[in-house]
Amino acid sequence: MSWQTIDPGLLIQQDPAATLFWYRDDDRLRPGDLALWIDQAGALVRVQLAYTPAVGARELFLGWEAGGVLRTGDVQSDEHRAAGVRRSPLVRRRALDAAEIATLRAYVLAEADALPPTQRAALMAFVDDFL
Numbered sequence: 001m002s003w004q005t006i007d008p009g010l011l012i013q014q015d016p017a018a019t020l021f022w023y024r025d026d027d028r029l030r031p032g033d034l035a036l037w038i039d040q041a042g043a044l045v046r047v048q049l050a051y052t053p054a055v056g057a058r059e060l061f062l063g064w065e066a067g068g069v070l071r072t073g074d075v076q077s078d079e080h081r082a083a084g085v086r087r088s089p090l091v092r093r094r095a096l097d098a099a100e101i102a103t104l105r106a107y108v109l110a111e112a113d114a115l116p117p118t119q120r121a122a123l124m125a126f127v128d129d130f131l
Contacts, residue, residue: 044122105131
């Protein structure tokens with residue numbers, strides 16, 4: 001399965017200078033999410049990526065904002081939360097190793113064709129600079 005867009009009109013747009021675009025990959029074995037914030041000039045100003053590369057594997061997280069540093073870690077899974085209580089996902093920050101970064105890069109490259117051309121170009125520039 002590939003990234004499917006969530007209608008931006010259904011998303012809370014908190015940043016007046018950038019539009020949030022959210023893509024979801026509902027693959028049962030290897031799910032992923034991509035959130036892009038794009039400004040009016042078409043520049044990427046923020047990105048968040050979460051991906052589970054295999055059944056039972058950690059859900060990897062990557063986040064970045066313009067002018068900031070790359071943040072990486074694992075998304076806390078449901079089994080580590082209080083029984084019966086749904087909470088927003090938490091990210092446990094840690095440096096990803098080279099193999100994990102390569103996995104995220106390969107995932108983005110494999111899925112990028114699902115994006116509109118301007119968003120794909122902005123994401124590919126990010127990948128070239130940071131992954």
